[in-house]
Amino acid sequence: MVELRADNITLSVNGAELVKDASFALKPGELVVILGPNGAGKTSLLRASLGLAAPSSGHASIGSEAADRISPAQRARMISYLPQSRPLSWPNVVKDVVSLGRFSHGATLGRLKGPDAKAVETALAKCDLTHLAERRADTLSGGELSRVHCARAFAAEAPLLVADEPVAALDPKHQFRTMDLIKAFVSSGGGALVVLHDIGLAARYATRLIWMKDGCIVADGSVLETLNSARLETIYGIKAKVDGFNVQLEGAL
Amino acid sequence: MRALWLNPVLVGLSLTAVFAACLLGSTPLPVDRVFAALFGMGSEADQLVVWAIRLPRALAAFLVGAALGISGAALQGLLRNPLAEPGVLGVSASAALTATFALYFGLVALGDWVLPLAAIIGALAATAIIAFAAIRTQSVVTLILIGVGLSSFAGAMMSLLMNFAPNPFTLSDMVNWMLGSVANRSFQEIKYTAPVMLGGMAILFFSRRGLSALTLGEEAASGIGLNLRNQRILTVLGAGLATGASVALAGAIGFVGIVAPHLIRPLVGHDPARSLIPSALFSGLIIVLADICIRIIPTTNELKLGVVAALIGAPAFVWIAMQRRTSDG
Numbered sequence: 105m106v107e108l109r110a111d112n113i114t115l116s117v118n119g120a121e122l123v124k125d126a127s128f129a130l131k132p133g134e135l136v137v138i139l140g141p142n143g144a145g146k147t148s149l150l151r152a153s154l155g156l157a158a159p160s161s162g163h164a165s166i167g168s169e170a171a172d173r174i175s176p177a178q179r180a181r182m183i184s185y186l187p188q189s190r191p192l193s194w195p196n197v198v199k200d201v202v203s204l205g206r207f208s209h210g211a212t213l214g215r216l217k218g219p220d221a222k223a224v225e226t227a228l229a230k231c232d233l234t235h236l237a238e239r240r241a242d243t244l245s246g247g248e249l250s251r252v253h254c255a256r257a258f259a260a261e262a263p264l265l266v267a268d269e270p271v272a273a274l275d276p277k278h279q280f281r282t283m284d285l286i287k288a289f290v291s292s293g294g295g296a297l298v299v300l301h302d303i304g305l306a307a308r309y310a311t312r313l314i315w316m317k318d319g320c321i322v323a324d325g326s327v328l329e330t331l332n333s334a335r336l337e338t339i340y341g342i343k344a345k346v347d348g349f350n351v352q353l354e355g356a357l
Numbered sequence: 358m359r360a361l362w363l364n365p366v367l368v369g370l371s372l373t374a375v376f377a378a379c380l381l382g383s384t385p386l387p388v389d390r391v392f393a394a395l396f397g398m399g400s401e402a403d404q405l406v407v408w409a410i411r412l413p414r415a416l417a418a419f420l421v422g423a424a425l426g427i428s429g430a431a432l433q434g435l436l437r438n439p440l441a442e443p444g445v446l447g448v449s450a451s452a453a454l455t456a457t458f459a460l461y462f463g464l465v466a467l468g469d470w471v472l473p474l475a476a477i478i479g480a481l482a483a484t485a486i487i488a489f490a491a492i493r494t495q496s497v498v499t500l501i502l503i504g505v506g507l508s509s510f511a512g513a514m515m516s517l518l519m520n521f522a523p524n525p526f527t528l529s530d531m532v533n534w535m536l537g538s539v540a541n542r543s544f545q546e547i548k549y550t551a552p553v554m555l556g557g558m559a560i561l562f563f564s565r566r567g568l569s570a571l572t573l574g575e576e577a578a579s580g581i582g583l584n585l586r587n588q589r590i591l592t593v594l595g596a597g598l599a600t601g602a603s604v605a606l607a608g609a610i611g612f613v614g615i616v617a618p619h620l621i622r623p624l625v626g627h628d629p630a631r632s633l634i635p636s637a638l639f640s641g642l643i644i645v646l647a648d649i650c651i652r653i654i655p656t657t658n659e660l661k662l663g664v665v666a667a668l669i670g671a672p673a674f675v676w677i678a679m680q681r682r683t684s685d686g
Contacts, residue, residue, distance in 0.1 A: 156579060180582030187576040193437035194572050194627035204573060208582030213569050213628045240627075256573075260581065 106167045106182050106263045107131050108297070110153040113162035115145075122148040124319040125162070132263050132295040135287060137306040140316030141340050146299045147188055147268055149316070154185060154266060166264075180208035184257035188268040188299075190249075195242040198252055202227055202237075205259030227259035231285060247278035254285050265289060265296040271305070283309045307331055307349045315339055360624045367638035371419060374645040378415035379407050382652050409543065417542040418648040418662070419641040421607040424554045424599035425449075426640020427633050429614020430621070431561040432484075434568030434629025435592040436491050439619060439677055440501060443600040444611025444670075447507025448483040452604035453534050454511040455479030460530060461518050473550050477601030483507055484597040488589050537608035537663025539648055550606040557598030561633060564591035568629035610663040612670020613640055619677055 108130040115123040123145045130136055138146045151157040153164040155171030164171035166182050184205070192201065200213050203224050211220040228234045231251040236244065241252060250270065257265055267286065271279040279302065286296050287309055300306045306313060307327050315323040315330060317339050323330045327349060336344045337357060345352040379391045386394075386403060393399030394407040425443055432441040443449045459465055459475035490503050515535060522528040567588035570578040579585050603610070617640040618632055625631035644662070647669070651660045 154580075156576070175582075176579050176584050177582035180580065185577070185580035187574070187580060189574065190577060191437075191574040192572060193574065194622070194629070196572060196627050200569075200626055200628060201572070204570060204581055207566070207570050212566060212630070214626060214631060256581075 105132055106295075108153060108164075108166055108183065108264055108266075108295075110149070110164045111162055113149065113152050113159045113164060115148050115152045115157055116160045117148075117157075121319055123152060123159070126316075126319075126321045127162075128153075128314055128321060128324060130264060130266075130295050130297045132293055133290065134295050134311050135290045135309055136295075136297045136312045136314060137310035138297065138299045138314045138316060139301075139303065139306055139339070144316040145319040146316055148319075149321075150185075150266055150268055150297070150299070154183065155179065156185075177208040180260060180262065182262055183264040183266055184260045184262045186253055186257050186265070186267040186270055188272070190253050192241050195240045197238050197240055198233055198244070199224065199228065199237040201241050201252055202233070202255045202259050205256040208260065223259050223261050227255040230258060230288070231255040247274055247281070250274055250278060250282050251285070254282060258285075258289060263294055265294055265298075267296065267298045269299050269301065271300065271302070279305060303331070303336070303344075303353070304351045307351055363621075363624055363635050364638065367635055367642065371638055371642045371645070374642055374649070375412075375415045375419060378418070378645055378649050378652075379411045381649055382406075382411060410541075413542050413544050413547060414539050414648065415645055417539040417547055417606055418644045420547070420551055420554055421539060421603040421610060421641075422613055422644030423637040423641035424558060424603040425610065425613040425644075426617045427558050427561050427614075427637035428596040428599045429640070430618040430629065430632045430636035431565070431568065431592050432487075432596050432614070433618055434565075434571060434632075435488070435589065436500060437571060437574070438500065439622075439681070440615065440674065442612065442614040442674075443480070443484075443596065444609070444613065445501065445508075445615065445674065446483070446487050446504035447509075447511060448480050448487070448504075448597070448600050449604055449609040449611055450508045450511035450515075451483035452476040452480035452601045453609040454514050455482075456605060456608075457515055457518055457531050457534055460534070461522075461527070469545075469549055473553060473602055473605035476605035477553060477598060479511075480601030480604060481594070481597035483511075484593045484600070488593045492589075533661075534608040535663075536661035537610035537666070538659075538661045539607045539644075540659060540662075542606065546606060550602040553602035554599050554606075557595045557600075557602065558637065560591055560595030560598065564588060564595065565630035565633050568592070568633075569631075572629070608663060610644075610666045612674055613644060613666050615677065616640075616670055616673045617643060619673070 111127050113123055113126045126149050140146050152159045166174055166179055203211055203213055203216060206220040209220055228237055231254050233251055233255055271282050290296050310327055313327055313330050314321055331346055333344050333346050336342055341357045343354040343357055380386055390399055390403050394403040429442040433439055455478055456472055456476040459471050464471050491500055519528055519531050567583050570581055570583040575585055618636040621632050621635045621639055647665050648662055
């Protein structure tokens, strides 16, 4: 079983401590949502734990490998990563973009071999993209494009998924659809670590919440344990009514 | 979409164009005499015209075009920008500068390898500067401006060298370098530069998969398993070797690497990896055809290939730049 672990990670960039002494673990079967205001260090924590940024202290591991020593291809076969910014430099067709998910398996665009072709077909079907497979990605709507990126991540068939704000700038329906896809991935045995800004959405989908502020993890636990109005006040500086999984935001403090 | 017909058609057209280059010229030769000469038969004069003048010139044109075309396509993939090209980014100008340096200070007397080496060093240095800048900035505009700066600097240094040129012969030598030409090239010169060109092209070809990955941007590309550092090194090395050797053979010919990849890209599903080979073939074809035109257009002074290439390529550059939406900066 592949596990993503971060132990006491501190990440400094140009003297600023973006992440301070953060530890967490992600196992298959979990849908962990990271919550915190802008600048809390969520993306930095993800990058450090994936080995994409070198922590100044602490240690991250993916499976039995150290995150800073694992080869990019090896890492990609264990964790799919959806970064926050997802530019497409060329107007490729949807199927080619999704096929890039098979890059770490040695797939070449336009010439997919058996298992690669099958994984891409499955990912396209799962994300309801089969009818758009030959469409150019620059002709898609934001909602369709977010499904393309999810399909790209799923095509890797990696046991873990790390997604940085996968529903940013999506309308509510597409937010739900994207989260449903991630939830289905978790139900089928995957583990997902997702950064969200929508507290209601996080409460609805997460099996665990990690709360961050000023580079520190201030709480890590189930929705019922960690989501309350006092927490929202200290983390975000907002007033809210919380009743179990329901959150009603009332405004800034 | 994979256009299976693309590469075979381009290979066929390229062979035809090289053969046509042997036919056409100030005194056109009929097909049967060119065939005879190619296979070592026919009159001695025909053999001389074909083997010593027209064939090496056509092959030099094709190689230079192919090297610049594949370098352009690869740099466009690495920098994710359809305007990247050895000429635009100042790589060709830098290679021409170091080559001129070697000419000016008489280093060329040390051996036939000095000139190619000097051009390659210049090309590698310029490509490395561009790639290094690309790590620090995401802005396409900044990269193009850095290229403009490199070009201008190399141009200024060339002017300085010309200023101090000891005699009119050196001066005209340098002008030839700056303008770019494949006139009077021999198999001897091709022998020294072709292996480096082919080596650079091979490096680009074998590292092409990573260029597809970069479609997703650098962060996601390393996420899906690309070793970003190695990819940059290989593309810079391949493009630097190919461009440097092409400059050593033909001088600075700009804008070649921009037209062909732009026309090829829609035919290969906009995948930078799949655009490499057709872009190389198509660029080679364009340069062979351009050189044929130069030879059959009757002018008092022969037109320079680099001038003709820029006359076609520069408007294409402006047109492609105007097609781009401003938002992807």
